[in-house]
Amino acid sequence: MLERWTADRVLALAPDAASQKAGSRLAAPGPWTGLGAGEMPPQDREDEGGTTAKSGVWGLCKGSGDQAYRTAVDLDGPAWSCTCPSRKLPCKHALGLLLLWSAGSVPEDPAAVPDWAEAWLTGRQDQAQPRPERRPAGPADPAAARRRAEQRAARVADGVDTLGRWLADQVRHGMAGADRAGYPPFETMAAKMVDAQAKGLADRLRTAGTRPGSGDGWPERLLEDYAVLWLMLRAHDRMDRLDGPLAAALRTRIGWHVDSAELLQRAADQGTAVRDHWTVLGSRDSDEDKLTVREIWLRGEQSGRTALVRAIGSPGQAPALALPVGERLEADLVFHDAAAPLRAHLAERHGPPEPAGEPAGCDAESAALAYAEALHGEPWLDTWPVVLADVVAVPDALGWRIVGIGGGSGSEGPGGFWLPVDRSRAREDALWRLAAMSGGAGMTVFGEYGARGFAPVTGWHEGRAIPL
Amino acid sequence: MTADSDALWDDLVSTALVGTAKRPVPGVDPATALGAAAVAVAREDAAEHLLDLAALALVHRRAGRRPGTGAQAPARCADDPRPPVSDRARGRLRILLGSGMGERRTAVAELLPEWLAEARARGCRAPEAELPALLDAARTHSELRSDVAVLAGPRGRWLARLNPDWSWAARIAAADPGGADPGGPDIWQHGLFGERLGHLAGLREHDADAARHLLEATWRSEPAEDRAQFLAALRTGLSAADEEFLEAALDDRGKAVRAGAAALLSALPGSAFAARMADRARACLRPDGPNAVAVEPPEVCDEAMRRDGIAAQSPTGREERAWWLGEIVAATPLGVWTAVFGEPPADILRRRLPRRWAEDVRDGWARAAVTQHNAEWARAQAGRGAPTRLLSVLPDDERARHVAAHVREHGLSEAFQLLAGCPAVWPRPLGRSVVDALTRASRESAYPWSFSGVTGLAARSLDPALAAEVERLAKTSGEDGYWGRAFAELAATLRERAAMRAEFDM
Incomplete structure (x- = not known):
C-alpha cells in the first residue's frame, strides 16, 4: 500500500496559484481514463545488484485536442512527466492526478501499469541510483584554477575598495544628498559590485537605494545599511586574520558561490x-x-x-x-x-x-538571545530563525506585536514580553491569519527574528502546521 | 544597557545626514565598552571614523535589544463547539480564496458561494486561518455576508472587532443565535459608528422595542447621516409599535431621515401614514365600469404630501403629476385597492388603465408589492412584463417555477436577470428548462456569446447531477465548435462542483 499524501502537500508543489486552481479543476474523474498507482518491484540487475522499489501514479487526461495527455508522477522524487505542452512544472495535469490520488480516487494496481508509464518510471529508477563512485579528479589544471581564484579575489578587493570610498563620500557630504539624487547612484554602484563579482554587496546596495523614498526615519535605515556594508568591507580587509568559518561566511555573504x-x-x-x-x-x-x-x-x-x-x-x-x-x-x-x-x-x-508533533518553542527573551548569539558569530546577520511558544499576534495602535501569553496570567504582574513585527518581511494577511488562528490563545509560531523584529512563517493550530 | 549606544546612534544619524564635512563626529566615552572598541578602530578620516562607529553601535544595539514588556494579552474568543470541515474541504477553500501563494485577491471565485453554503448546511465552522480572507471577501461581496458570519461564529466576531474593515461582521453578528454582543450598552455609548449600528441591528433581532428605546434615548444628539442609517436598521422587526417614533421622524431636519421614515411607514398598513396615503390614493384611482380604472392624479404636491416623503419633483424628470401619482400608489397599503375595487388583485390588474398614467400606476403597484412583501400582488403581476424584482417577494420554489415557465416560453435572451434572482442551486424543472433552451440555441446556431452570461450562471447554479447530460451535449455539438467548448466547460465546472461537495465527506 502506498501512503497517500495530503492535499496540502500536493498543492505545495504547484508553481503558482493559477496552477493550484487549474490542478484542482482537473481533480475530478471526468477527464481521466486509465488511472492507476502502485509500487514498481525492484528490478534485478547483475551489474549493480538490483534497484530499490519505486512508487508512481499515472493516467490519461483528456485535453483540448483528440489525443489524451499521458501523465505520470514518480512519488519518490517527486518528479513528473506529461505529454502536454505546458512549460509549468509540475503542470496542472500532474497536480490534478496527484490530487485525485490523494483523495483515494485512483486504484492501486501496479500490475496494470501501462508500458509508457513503466518505461518512464524505471528510467527514473536508473537515475535515482547513486552514480558509480565518482572520485573528483580535482580541477583539470590546478595552476589555472588558482590563477582564476586569485583574479577573482583581486577583482573583489578592487570592488571593496571602490565601495569603501563611495560610502565614506556619502557620509562626508551628507546622506541628505541621497534623498535628492534618488535611486540611480545606488544602481550604478550596485552594477559595479556585480562586475566585481560581489553580488552580496550589490544586493545590499539595492536595498539601501530604496531607503530614501521609504518615509519617516529613512536616514536611520539608510545608515544601518551603510554600517552593515562597512562592517563587511572592513572584515574583508582582514580576511586572512579571521577564523576559517567566519572568513567562509563572509565570502558567501559578499558573493562567492559555495x-x-x-x-x-x-x-x-x-x-x-x-x-x-x-x-x-x-x-x-x-x-x-x-x-x-x-x-x-x-x-x-x-x-x-x-x-x-x-x-x-x-x-x-x-x-x-x-x-x-x-x-x-x-x-x-x-x-x-x-x-x-x-x-x-x-x-x-x-x-x-x-x-511530527509541534516543535518546542522559546519565549521572546530567548529569541532575542538567540539572535544576539548569532550576531556574536556573524555581526552582519539581519535575522535568525526561532520557534516561539505561547504567543499571539496582536494588532494595536502602534502596529503589530507578537505577545507572549505564558507565565503570569491576567492583568497582574509585569505583563507579557512582546516583540515588534518586521513589516518589511511579514505580510498583513499573514499576520491576520495568525491572529485568527490564535483567537487570543497562545500558539507555537516559527519565524525569523532580527534587527527589525519578528516575521512569522508558520503557525501551529490544533496540532497542524499552517503556512502563513 | 543600550542607552549609550542609542544616544550615540541618534547622533551618528544626524551627523551622517548633514555630512562629516560640516559637522564633527560625536565622541564616545572611552570608559564604556563601546568606547573602548571605538578607540581600537580609530581612524584619521572623519567619514571613515563615523562609519566605524556606526558599525559598532549598530551591532551593539542589535545584540542588546530586548523584548518589550507590559503588553496586554488580548481577550480570548469564546469556544466554538462546531466541528471543523474536512482537510480536503479546507484545502479547497484556500484555493478558492486564492490566498495560498501571495496572490492579490480580486474577483471572488465562482464556486466560493456554494462552498460556504455547503459548509453552513453541514453545521461546520470555518477554518480559522481563512477567516481574514473570508471576512475580506464578504466585505466587498455583501451577498456572502450571511454565510460567512455564521461560519465564522464567535471567533469571527472576536476577529472583526480588531479590524474596522470588518465592522459589518460585528453588525450582523447578533443574527447568529448565541452571538449576543458582549459590548452591551457600553458599545452604544462609546463605540464607533459601525459597532453601534451593529449593536442596534443585533438588539433589534431579539428585542425590537428595546432597540427602539435605545435609539430614542440618543436620537437628538446623533448627526443626521447617522440618524438615517440607524433608522434604516429598524426595518428588521418593524411593527405598529414603531409608528409613533417614525411619524415623528417625518419632521426630522435631515432629508434622508424623512425619506427613510416614510419608506418604513409605508410598510405599516395600519398606520396613520398609511391612512393618509389611502385617502390620497382613493382620490386618484376608482373603478370605471367593470373593466377599466379611472385615474385622476393630484394637481399639486402640498405640504402634507411632502411631509409624507413625496418629493415635489421627480429625480429622473418625469412629468410632475405622473410622478406624484406613482409615489402615492407605491406608498399605499395594497389592501386599499381590494376594498376600492371589491375584487382580488388579479382582476384589478386586468382592468384597463388610461394610457397616459398606466405605467406609473403599474410601477407603483409593483413597488408596493415589493416593499410590503405582498406575495399575492407579486404573483398576480409576475409574468406580465412586470419588473423582475417582484419575483423576490415570492417563495423560492414559486419564483423558480415562474422563471422556468418564462424560459420555456421565451428562451434565454431576456432571462439573465430572472435567473440571477433564483436560489443558488436551481430546482430540477428550472435546470431542465435552461439546459433545453441552451440545446435549442446551439441547434439553431445562435450567436453563442450572447449566452455567455447565462452559461456562467448555469455553471454555478445547475444541479451537478446534470453533468453527464451536458457532457453528451458537448459531444453532439461538435467539440471544436464554440457551443461544444462551452458545453464542455460547463460540464467541467459541474464535475468540479460535485467533487467539491464530495470533499466535505473525505
Missing part, C-alpha cells in the same frame, strides 16, 4: 554530514530576478540544530525541492562553513516524510 558538489564531497570524506530527524519548520517562496527562491527551515530532533535549505525555480517552475511543513524526515544535512552555521544542503534522505 560549490555544492565540493561541499558534499568534503562532507562525505570527513563524515561531517549531520544525520537526524529533521522537522520542517517552514517554507517560504519569494521572487528574485524572475526566479522563485524557496527557503526551507529544518530543525534536527537530536542535534537541536536549525538549518536553512534553499532551492531555486526557473520562471514558471516550482523549485525542485518541496518538503511538507510540519512533518519530519530522516536525512543527512551538510552545513556550509560559517561562524553561525545555518545554510545547508539536503544530501541523502533516509525515508519519506512522516507526521
